[in-house]
Amino acid sequence: MTGGLVTIPARRGKAARVRGGQRIRVVNTHGTQVVDAWAFSAEDPAEWMAMEASRAWFMKLAAAVGDTFVTNRRRPILTLVEDTSRCPHDTLMAPCDRHRYGLLGVEGYHDNCRDNLHAALGELGITIPATPPSLNMFMNIPWTADGALSWGEPVSPPGSYARWRAEMDLVIAFSACPQDITLTAGLDPTDVLVRIR
Amino acid sequence: MTGGLVTIPARRGKAARVRGGQRIRVVNTHGTQVVDAWAFSAEDPAEWMAMEASRAWFMKLAAAVGDTFVTNRRRPILTLVEDTSRCPHDTLMAPCDRHRYGLLGVEGYHDNCRDNLHAALGELGITIPATPPSLNMFMNIPWTADGALSWGEPVSPPGSYARWRAEMDLVIAFSACPQDITLTAGLDPTDVLVRIR
Numbered sequence A, B: 001m002t003g004g005l006v007t008i009p010a011r012r013g014k015a016a017r018v019r020g021g022q023r024i025r026v027v028n029t030h031g032t033q034v035v036d037a038w039a040f041s042a043e044d045p046a047e048w049m050a051m052e053a054s055r056a057w058f059m060k061l062a063a064a065v066g067d068t069f070v071t072n073r074r075r076p077i078l079t080l081v082e083d084t085s086r087c088p089h090d091t092l093m094a095p096c097d098r099h100r101y102g103l104l105g106v107e108g109y110h111d112n113c114r115d116n117l118h119a120a121l122g123e124l125g126i127t128i129p130a131t132p133p134s135l136n137m138f139m140n141i142p143w144t145a146d147g148a149l150s151w152g153e154p155v156s157p158p159g160s161y162a163r164w165r166a167e168m169d170l171v172i173a174f175s176a177c178p179q180d181i182t183l184t185a186g187l188d189p190t191d192v193l194v195r196i197r
Helices: A051-058 A098-103 A113-123 B051-058 B098-103 B113-123
Strands: A004-008 A013-018 A023-028 A035-041 A068-070 A076-083 A135-137 A160-166 A170-176 A192-196 B004-008 B013-018 B023-028 B035-041 B068-070 B076-083 B135-137 B160-166 B170-176 B192-196
Touching (some): A004 A013, A004 A170, A023 A035, A035 A113, A051 A068, A076 A170, A170 A192, B004 B013, B004 B170, B013 B113, B035 B076, B035 B113, B051 B068
Antiparallel strands (some): A004 A192, A023 A192, A035 A135, A035 A170, A068 A076, B004 B192, B013 B170, B023 B160, B023 B192, B035 B135, B035 B170, B068 B076, B076 B160
């Protein structure tokens, strides 16, 4: 698909193909839901949106409206064009994975953003050789002047959204974060809506 | 090798095997030299030191003495045990690569930390499927309370060092950053000395 509505079910991931110039609206339907996001060049999925290259591009810890994320080849891939979420989108923290839930005391399997990413790409027949750092939309990670980080409670109102412009043909992948142990994603994972057009 | 002295030539990379419990002293011989660093599990190089998981572990933008970096499987790999450099070690910025120098106006090939990493690992017969974000030792990237980043001039005095403890059997890789276009690495790339014991 290269347009239309995509629902990311609670605790799950979903990927979609997007043409350069299209807009991607990520709606925090119920509020306070964290959405981990990744983007890949449609031509070569080994070229992906890189948080470490993007910070060096826009020279901020988190993007403001008008800022552009770049790939691991320093090419523009995604621009934040509108944002009603009242929350910076975290670029600092790793997506959750089964090791993280193990450390939090979870026994057995727990849904996690890393596995959701790979499953979502798998549905499109895409495999990648590693897990890139994620862009954690609506995730509230405050920092202080002396560099201390903390896990903030999520603040995005229901129905608020972030709108992005694709700067190349790309594959976008989302995970509606299944974090229900800490407050970071609001304890009660919900679905989110993505509109591409 | 699992001990001894390693010289990282100016503009080049070098990797070495380190046993768990050994100390790695990275000496900024001439001062102001930036050293990009990566670490990999000796058992499986797909398990690597992850900046995004490490920030979530020690909850800071940059490690202080006593803080431990973890892998992409959330296992401790490297602890900062002593530091005379007077400089935070940057965790935010991508290692330089040929795309970065292209954007800076360089025509033709320029030495870069990404290629240095892969070449250094190649000397040990190790290949990895992607370039992990680097730990940029002695790289001065100031942040402000509102999240703005800047390229600071390097401040590490000649002979100052950072000392690290290996928390597992690992492969460590360094690149004496060849950045000579901006002030970030001091314009005049030099060699650095690494002592493992």
